[in-house]
Amino acid sequence: MNTPAQIRQRIRKGEHSGPTAGLAPGFVQCNIVILPAGDAANFAAYCEANPDVAPVLMRSAPGESAIAELGRDLDIRTDLGRYRLFQGDTDSEVATLHDIWRDDLVTFALGCSFSFEDALRREGVDLRYLDRGEREVLYKTTIETKPGGGLSGPLLVSMRPLRPTEAIRAINVTSKYPGVHGAPVHIGKPEMIGVDLAAPYQALGPHTVAEDELPVFWACGVTPQLALARANPALAISHVSAHMLVTDIRLEDLEIQAPR
Amino acid sequence: MNTPAQIRQRIRKGEHSGPTAGLAPGFVQCNIVILPAGDAANFAAYCEANPDVAPVLMRSAPGESAIAELGRDLDIRTDLGRYRLFQGDTDSEVATLHDIWRDDLVTFALGCSFSFEDALRREGVDLRYLDRGEREVLYKTTIETKPGGGLSGPLLVSMRPLRPTEAIRAINVTSKYPGVHGAPVHIGKPEMIGVDLAAPYQALGPHTVAEDELPVFWACGVTPQLALARANPALAISHVSAHMLVTDIRLEDLEIQAPR
Numbered sequence: 001m002n003t004p005a006q007i008r009q010r011i012r013k014g015e016h017s018g019p020t021a022g023l024a025p026g027f028v029q030c031n032i033v034i035l036p037a038g039d040a041a042n043f044a045a046y047c048e049a050n051p052d053v054a055p056v057l058m059r060s061a062p063g064e065s066a067i068a069e070l071g072r073d074l075d076i077r078t079d080l081g082r083y084r085l086f087q088g089d090t091d092s093e094v095a096t097l098h099d100i101w102r103d104d105l106v107t108f109a110l111g112c113s114f115s116f117e118d119a120l121r122r123e124g125v126d127l128r129y130l131d132r133g134e135r136e137v138l139y140k141t142t143i144e145t146k147p148g149g150g151l152s153g154p155l156l157v158s159m160r161p162l163r164p165t166e167a168i169r170a171i172n173v174t175s176k177y178p179g180v181h182g183a184p185v186h187i188g189k190p191e192m193i194g195v196d197l198a199a200p201y202q203a204l205g206p207h208t209v210a211e212d213e214l215p216v217f218w219a220c221g222v223t224p225q226l227a228l229a230r231a232n233p234a235l236a237i238s239h240v241s242a243h244m245l246v247t248d249i250r251l252e253d254l255e256i257q258a259p260r
Numbered sequence: 261m262n263t264p265a266q267i268r269q270r271i272r273k274g275e276h277s278g279p280t281a282g283l284a285p286g287f288v289q290c291n292i293v294i295l296p297a298g299d300a301a302n303f304a305a306y307c308e309a310n311p312d313v314a315p316v317l318m319r320s321a322p323g324e325s326a327i328a329e330l331g332r333d334l335d336i337r338t339d340l341g342r343y344r345l346f347q348g349d350t351d352s353e354v355a356t357l358h359d360i361w362r363d364d365l366v367t368f369a370l371g372c373s374f375s376f377e378d379a380l381r382r383e384g385v386d387l388r389y390l391d392r393g394e395r396e397v398l399y400k401t402t403i404e405t406k407p408g409g410g411l412s413g414p415l416l417v418s419m420r421p422l423r424p425t426e427a428i429r430a431i432n433v434t435s436k437y438p439g440v441h442g443a444p445v446h447i448g449k450p451e452m453i454g455v456d457l458a459a460p461y462q463a464l465g466p467h468t469v470a471e472d473e474l475p476v477f478w479a480c481g482v483t484p485q486l487a488l489a490r491a492n493p494a495l496a497i498s499h500v501s502a503h504m505l506v507t508d509i510r511l512e513d514l515e516i517q518a519p520r
Contacts, residue, residue, distance in 0.1 A: 187447070
């Protein structure tokens with residue numbers, strides 16, 4: 001088992017550039033958004049309006065690339081497998097930020113629901129989809145996030161298929177971790193949130209919902225990327241979905257005692 | 261609004277003999293089982309084997325009819341609207357226990373899910389079925405309770421129809437109250453627990469599940485009555501379902517801080 005620092009090293013050296021789900025169980029994985037300092041306040045306002053969708057775990061100082069709060073020897077310019085660049089109306093991907101880094105760039109780290117799958121297993125929730133070799137699936141919903149800082153957009157969700165008894169326990173467990181999206185936003189009736197299970201926004205792997213399972217939907221940290229893209233920013237940087245920052249933060253340190 | 265003591269007085273005087281759901285919001289309502297002292301240990305063992313189904317809040321001393329622990333001026337022989345008597349293979353109902361009371365009778369009080377409906381509303385969960393003038397429905401499931409003390413039988417559940425977002429919140433809220441059954445045992449797939457929504461064990465009033473609602477199932481305290489009846493006891497006494505003991509116990513005093 002690799003430590004988060006070892007995983008980041010492998011990513012930095014180009015030895016791993018794929019999705020990070022399942023890596024470093026017990027540690028928090030983060031959605032990343034990097035913006036010029038002048039745009040940071042607006043983005044923070046959008047996150048504050050949508051705390052379950054965009055739970056801000058850390059906001060860096062301008063130009064800060066070694067973010068000790070997130071991990072030892074961490075370099076935000078190299079430690080994600082892939083980066084997504086929004087520049088005006090163009091949308092591209094790069095492997096590192098070396099060519100684009102500036103001293104005014106501010107990093108936001110938002111908790112990702114990948115982080116709680118290990119907690120679910122530890123608390124005895126059977127994640128049969130993982131045993132089947134399947135993955136979470138992302139869907140765009142007809143739910144609108146709350147506008148904030150001039151940003152707005154539809155809610156993206158990640159879906160996990162769970163048997164009813166497991167879904168009930170998963171609701172209880174994930175509610176203890178609002179920092180990585182907390183309780184699900186929906187269960188069992190995809191059509192009510194405009195989701196066609198057969199038409200994902202992005203499939204992170206094979207996926208099915210068995211006859212004895214309910215689709216359970218959690219808010220997804222890719223949501224802010226849609227809001228940023230819609231705003232046609234001069235520059236905004238994010239992770240590529242499923243290619244998260246693996247941090248040294250332990251999930252247990254984010255546990256709250258009185259779920260909302 | 262009547263206090264629990266006032267409601268018990270009205271029941272004692274025969275002024276109220278119907279279901280107690282919705283009476284004395286904020287106070288715990290109890291399923292009641294009364295047995296000869298010689299049978300109490302076996303019943304306690306069955307409850308212990310099935311704590312979510314039969315959460316014992318109080319067990320009286322033999323012959324104790326004024327149970328101060330449950331309420332001021334309470335008389336267990338008169339303060340339920342209707343009593344059910346199991347005597348061998350006969351099953352009958354009486355209005356009071358005056359004619360049948362004995363000095364060796366032990367009373368068990370088990371928390372009832374009626375108790376948490378007020379908590380759900382206070383925490384902002386929309387109970388639309390109540391607004392529609394509808395009630396909980398009881399179903400017999402194909403789930404077997406754990407045998408204990410020579411008793412066994414199928415699990416009975418109460419069903420409440422909730423929209424998915426409300427169901428998620430209801431799971432969180434009810435999980436804090438294991439003393440009144442805690443989290444639901446099932447959600448959304450009645451056929452998985454052998455339930456045909458159109459064929460209730462008992463309907464406490466009109467009931468529907470709307471297109472945008474999921475049926476949510478909680479363990480029901482009538483379950484032990486089925487186990488007792490199956491055992492053909494010389495004598496066992498219970499409440500008639502939905503005709504609960506209204507106690508002076510405040511639901512908030514049963515709240516736990518770390519739901520399982």
